[in-house]
Amino acid sequence: MSTLHTEQVAAQDKISSIDHEKFKVKGADLENNILDAFRSRIAVAVAELSEKSADDIFALLDAPKNPEHGDFALAVPRLRVNGNPAQFAKSWAEKVNVPLANEYIVSVEATGPYLNFKISHALLAKTLLNHICRKKESYGVNQTGAGKTVLVEFSSPNIAKPFHAGHLRSTIIGNFIKNVHEANGWKTIGMNYLGDWGKQYGILAVGFEKYGSEEELLTDPIKHLYDVYVKINADAENDDDVNVRARAYFKKMEDGDEEALALWRKFRDLSIEKYKNTYARLNVNFDVYSGESQVPNEKILNALAVLREKNLVQESNGALIIDLKKYKLDVVVVQKQDGTTLYITRDIGAAIDRYEKYKFDAMYYVIASQQDLHMSQLFKVLELMGNEWVNRCKHINFGLVKGMSTRKGTAVFLDEILEQTKISMHNVMKQNEAKYEQIDNPEEIADIVGISATMIQDMSAKRIRNYEFNWDRMFSFEGDTGPYLQYAHTRLCSIERNCGLDINPDADVSLLTERPAIDLINMIAQYPDVVKGALRSLEPCTVVTYAMKLSHTVSAALETLWVMGAPKDLAEARLLMYWATRITLGNSLKLLGLKPLERM
Numbered sequence: 049m050s051t052l053h054t055e056q057v058a059a060q061d062k063i064s065s066i067d068h069e070k071f072k073v074k075g076a077d078l079e080n081n082i083l084d085a086f087r088s089r090i091a092v093a094v095a096e097l098s099e100k101s102a103d104d105i106f107a108l109l110d111a112p113k114n115p116e117h118g119d120f121a122l123a124v125p126r127l128r129v130n131g132n133p134a135q136f137a138k139s140w141a142e143k144v145n146v147p148l149a150n151e152y153i154v155s156v157e158a159t160g161p162y163l164n165f166k167i168s169h170a171l172l173a174k175t176l177l178n179h180i181c182r183k184k185e186s187y188g189v190n191q192t193g194a195g196k197t198v199l200v201e202f203s204s205p206n207i208a209k210p211f212h213a214g215h216l217r218s219t220i221i222g223n224f225i226k227n228v229h230e231a232n233g234w235k236t237i238g239m240n241y242l243g244d245w246g247k248q249y250g251i252l253a254v255g256f257e258k259y260g261s262e263e264e265l266l267t268d269p270i271k272h273l274y275d276v277y278v279k280i281n282a283d284a285e286n287d288d289d290v291n292v293r294a295r296a297y298f299k300k301m302e303d304g305d306e307e308a309l310a311l312w313r314k315f316r317d318l319s320i321e322k323y324k325n326t327y328a329r330l331n332v333n334f335d336v337y338s339g340e341s342q343v344p345n346e347k348i349l350n351a352l353a354v355l356r357e358k359n360l361v362q363e364s365n366g367a368l369i370i371d372l373k374k375y376k377l378d379v380v381v382v383q384k385q386d387g388t389t390l391y392i393t394r395d396i397g398a399a400i401d402r403y404e405k406y407k408f409d410a411m412y413y414v415i416a417s418q419q420d421l422h423m424s425q426l427f428k429v430l431e432l433m434g435n436e437w438v439n440r441c442k443h444i445n446f447g448l449v450k451g452m453s454t455r456k457g458t459a460v461f462l463d464e465i466l467e468q469t470k471i472s473m474h475n476v477m478k479q480n481e482a483k484y485e486q487i488d489n490p491e492e493i494a495d496i497v498g499i500s501a502t503m504i505q506d507m508s509a510k511r512i513r514n515y516e517f518n519w520d521r522m523f524s525f526e527g528d529t530g531p532y533l534q535y536a537h538t539r540l541c542s543i544e545r546n547c548g549l550d551i552n553p554d555a556d557v558s559l560l561t562e563r564p565a566i567d568l569i570n571m572i573a574q575y576p577d578v579v580k581g582a583l584r585s586l587e588p589c590t591v592v593t594y595a596m597k598l599s600h601t602v603s604a605a606l607e608t609l610w611v612m613g614a615p616k617d618l619a620e621a622r623l624l625m626y627w628a629t630r631i632t633l634g635n636s637l638k639l640l641g642l643k644p645l646e647r648m
């Protein structure tokens with residue numbers, strides 16, 4: 049691919065920075081969002097006629113309900129002007145200073161109380177494609193979060209217990225939330241808060257004495273510890289001695305007994321190593337492996353002292369409880385009769401510890417909605433204690449997945465699910481023999497496409513919705529699936545490889561006048577809005593929907609607007625447009641956490 053003509057780009061920058069000054073409107077990101085340049089000109093032109101500010105008008109510009117009406121619409125009633133909105137719309141449409149907006153706006157029309165604007169598509173194509181040539185992989189990102197830090201806690205499985213569908217959803221959604229913050233200029237900390245403390249680790253240690261194998265522990269720690277855990281729990285049902293020994297063992301751990309801790313630490317370290325490999329397959333990594341065991345004791349003791357001081361705790365049968373009934377949040381136990389802490393106590397200490405360490409501007413807990421009550425209780429307790437930063441914390445909840453097991457039976461390990469996914473995808477790929485033979489690394493491709501299938505299925509609807517894990521539908525290349533998105537991306541890559549032309553950033557894009565080309569450029573131009581919107585909603589489906597629409601739009605364009613066989617200048621213009629589509633689609637897939645493929 050050819051390099052950019054830097055002098056020309058620099059000259060272009062100069063022109064646009066002069067323009068920027070005059071049309072600086074609050075909320076407009078002229079550096080990163082080409083549509084904002086159009087919107088701000090519309091806002092300034094209308095502001096000249098009304099007593100409203102360009103800032104207010106800018107914030108109200110929307111896409112018209114009927115796309116035939118134009119590119120942007122202003123609902124005049126929402127401006128709250130004194131008088132008849134339709135009358136204002138009519139008179140403004142007549143008077144709007146189109147030349148002020150230079151060549152940006154081409155027409156203004158009133159439809160009832162709406163003002164509809166058409167913009168210059170030639171200018172949009174030129175500025176947008178030029179912008180993407182400069183930004184490439186960073187097209188779509190902005191710096192609105194500069195200087196702010198977010199902590200995203202996600203995945204958080206329990207050692208020696210199944211990694212279930214809830215943990216998988218948390219991993220996928222949490223990683224997305226982290227990516228979205230990064231794309232909006234935030235500093236991010238991804239944290240895995242393992243379930244790695246409590247009496248069950250005493251049970252596990254007792255079980256390991258009886259059923260453990262060093263060798264199996266080293267080969268597959270997660271599976272082996274789970275097997276041991278299941279066996280010893282069965283024993284514990286009939287033999288209370290197991291429980292007594294487990295409690296004694298856990299007490300030693302809490303008291304900091306080195307020998308007891310050494311075994312536990314080995315279990316934890318080996319499990320983390322194994323998890324890291326699996327997370328890498330999912331394209332996920334964590335900045336911090338924390339966990340219930342990592343909450344400093346002193347933070348918990350302090351918290352309990354504050355709770356006492358503020359008269360928030362009561363004794364009940366030797367345990368300490370907080371009565372939250374008047375907030376309709378039930379009663380929480382923060383300390384057991386034997387003085388040990390609980391899940392919520394550790395969460396209280398952990399939150400305080402994290403705030404002191406990271407001074408976050410936002411903290412997200414990505415946890416299934418089964419823990420809604422737990423999270424509301426946690427936030428209420430933190431608030432009653434007087435931690436005013438609790439309003440920076442938010443529970444990002446999500447619904448259940450039904451039927452996530454392998455075809456053979458119930459799988460409880462993430463690895464097994466991913467293996468099954470890969471095999472299924474591989475089988476689908478083999479059905480197209482001619483294509484299959486052209487791939488050098490089918491297993492690797494099957495793994496990536498299979499994972500894309502799983503992730504897109506997960507992110508296609510609003511988070512809170514439950515869904516059925518559908519082994520057939522998600523692997524299809526048709527319909528709104530992960531394989532379909534990957535296919536759209538590889539198709540664009542293959543055009544670049546096979547067309548025999550280099551990408552020419554100076555291609556004459558004024559030749560892109562057909563409807564499918566205009567639609568495609570409009571769609572590409574929306575990506576920065578999508579990145580910004582995703583930060584507000586924290587809903588992955590907004591980005592999935594965008595990636596699907598972009599793929600459909602480019603597929604429609606490819607039906608008639610060919611690169612090969614077109615005259616050279618037209619071929620170059622189209623190639624540049626498809627290249628920009630590939631960059632934009634690739635960026636949106638990466639935002640979702642997928643690895644965009646070049647061939648499949």
Ligand SMILES: NC(=[NH2+])NCCC[C@H](N)C(=O)O
Pocket residue numbers: 201204205206241242243395413415
């Ligand atoms: N801070 C938290 N409570 N995070 C969620 C932890 C999830 C817990 N380990 C579970 O599997 O249910």
